[in-house]
Amino acid sequence: MAEFQEKLRLQHENSMHTDLEKLLTTAKTPEAEISRKDFEGFKKLFHRFLQEKGPSVDWAKIQRPPEDSIQPYEKIKLKGLPADVASSLNKLAVVKLNGGLGTSMGCKGPKSLISVRNENTFLDLTVQQIEDLNKSYNADVPLVLMNSFNTDEDTKKILQKYTHHRVKIHTFNQSRYPRINKESLLPVATNLSLTGENEEAWYPPGHGDIYASFYNSGLLDKLIAEGKEYIFVSNIDNLGATVDLHILNHLVSQASGKRCEFVMEVTDKTRADVKGGTLTQYDGKLRLLEIAQVPKAHVDEFKSVTKFKIFNTNNLWISLPAIKRLHEKNAMDMEIIVNPKTLDGGLNVIQLETAVGSAMKSFDNALGINVPRSRFLPVKTTSDLLLVMSNLYSMDAGSLTMSPKREFPSTPHVKLGSSFTKVRDFLKRFESIPDMLELDHLTVSGDVTFGKQVAVKGTVIIIANHGDRIDIPAGAMLENKIVSGNLRILDH
Numbered sequence: 001m002a003e004f005q006e007k008l009r010l011q012h013e014n015s016m017h018t019d020l021e022k023l024l025t026t027a028k029t030p031e032a033e034i035s036r037k038d039f040e041g042f043k044k045l046f047h048r049f050l051q052e053k054g055p056s057v058d059w060a061k062i063q064r065p066p067e068d069s070i071q072p073y074e075k076i077k078l079k080g081l082p083a084d085v086a087s088s089l090n091k092l093a094v095v096k097l098n099g100g101l102g103t104s105m106g107c108k109g110p111k112s113l114i115s116v117r118n119e120n121t122f123l124d125l126t127v128q129q130i131e132d133l134n135k136s137y138n139a140d141v142p143l144v145l146m147n148s149f150n151t152d153e154d155t156k157k158i159l160q161k162y163t164h165h166r167v168k169i170h171t172f173n174q175s176r177y178p179r180i181n182k183e184s185l186l187p188v189a190t191n192l193s194l195t196g197e198n199e200e201a202w203y204p205p206g207h208g209d210i211y212a213s214f215y216n217s218g219l220l221d222k223l224i225a226e227g228k229e230y231i232f233v234s235n236i237d238n239l240g241a242t243v244d245l246h247i248l249n250h251l252v253s254q255a256s257g258k259r260c261e262f263v264m265e266v267t268d269k270t271r272a273d274v275k276g277g278t279l280t281q282y283d284g285k286l287r288l289l290e291i292a293q294v295p296k297a298h299v300d301e302f303k304s305v306t307k308f309k310i311f312n313t314n315n316l317w318i319s320l321p322a323i324k325r326l327h328e329k330n331a332m333d334m335e336i337i338v339n340p341k342t343l344d345g346g347l348n349v350i351q352l353e354t355a356v357g358s359a360m361k362s363f364d365n366a367l368g369i370n371v372p373r374s375r376f377l378p379v380k381t382t383s384d385l386l387l388v389m390s391n392l393y394s395m396d397a398g399s400l401t402m403s404p405k406r407e408f409p410s411t412p413h414v415k416l417g418s419s420f421t422k423v424r425d426f427l428k429r430f431e432s433i434p435d436m437l438e439l440d441h442l443t444v445s446g447d448v449t450f451g452k453q454v455a456v457k458g459t460v461i462i463i464a465n466h467g468d469r470i471d472i473p474a475g476a477m478l479e480n481k482i483v484s485g486n487l488r489i490l491d492h
Helices: 002-024 029-051 073-078 085-089 122-137 152-162 207-216 219-225 245-252 296-303 320-328 356-362 382-389 423-428
Strands: 070-072 092-098 115-117 143-147 169-173 230-235 262-268 278-282 285-289 310-319 337-342 348-353 367-370 393-396 399-402 413-416 439-445 448-450 455-463 470-472 477-484 488-491
Touching (some): 002 029, 029 207, 029 348, 070 073, 085 245, 092 122, 092 207, 115 122, 115 382, 122 143, 122 152, 122 399, 143 152, 152 169, 169 219, 207 219, 207 320, 207 356, 230 245, 245 262, 245 310, 262 278, 262 356, 278 310, 285 356, 310 320, 310 356, 382 413, 382 423, 470 477
Parallel strands (some): 070 367, 092 143, 092 230, 262 367, 439 455, 455 477
Antiparallel strands (some): 278 285, 393 399, 477 488
16 A cells, blocks of 8 residues: 555656646746746655645644743843944844735735825835834845745835835745646646736745745845844734844844744734644744644644643744755755645645744744734734724834823724725725724624714724615714614613
């Protein structure tokens, strides 16, 4: 049986390699060369995919991480800052993951170009933050964008507007991998083009691809030659992911023999975060555990807030020389994420991905730092957008901070219904963004609009049933109210 399976595996692998070679012949030399590099990475991933079966962790081996492997941020902060902050900053480059489109919020093009605050996009805010650092400390922190083939062209066009800003901006492209037919395990693509019948045949393989594509682009070596030692990596839609001088100082001030090569910022779980990846001790190493790796029988245990108290924010600080060393030794160990998709025509495909944080166990002296929740402010939906556009936050040099007027630091829970999903529809429904300083919970469902200067406090639930419409009048103050059907306002 084992012999038969091995034979089958080899057959699949050989067929895949043959098809990839055929694809390479369909393009001109420069494009084919880039794809050849991409395909080398894909072949390694596909080889491992054929070898592995079932969840990649043995649940019995999972232990809680040792106390000192996750440091509280307050302890890191106690060290204070050196007199010469600039020399620390000059060892840093900021990398933003910029491969995603705005489709989930009903927008065309890169998500980073959606306006989030006073006409500023995610990218504008990022540039403002880094420019402010460079000006304040007379430093030279470059911004690096990891684009995907979906976002590269549009992003590059927009970058021209930052030429006179005090930030050097570099870009490199994530790999482009072929989607695989679930039945035949062969590429869906018929040639290397991205249009027509091949539009859905390709995908960017998750942010774990950063190590190989950063290395292949030549940018990794360029930054090392410029004296950069660490990169701070985060999702471009996490508005809380600003450069933290205390974490940076902790990294650059260590003795060279004990240098921490990888820091993952984690924060305390709330009920909203139960699916987030967590840190565990596994085979003597600190390791990121994602929900997809958990055997079904243990999923509830994984979600428990008592056993696994923290989750990964995907704000990461990584040593550049370590990335170079591990990549060249082919020693970057990342679990495969098998992501099933159905194409528009109904074809079932799989795409093989990896996550940037899962390489943590390959780095020396890796560390978790438990940071304040304010460093995790992702904008994934228009409900998140409402929060960051509101008076809950004030903005300074591209950074958002919770308003001092809010009495407690927790973020309200906002749930907007399907009429608000697309940014365009969402904006039409608010004449101005409500005052949310004293809000705990807001649920809005159905055809609802808000007049100017509405205030919502405590718990407010607004539900327009099918066929009804609710217009919240200008200047209305709703505190602990349920508004339903025909605009009856009831205390609850």
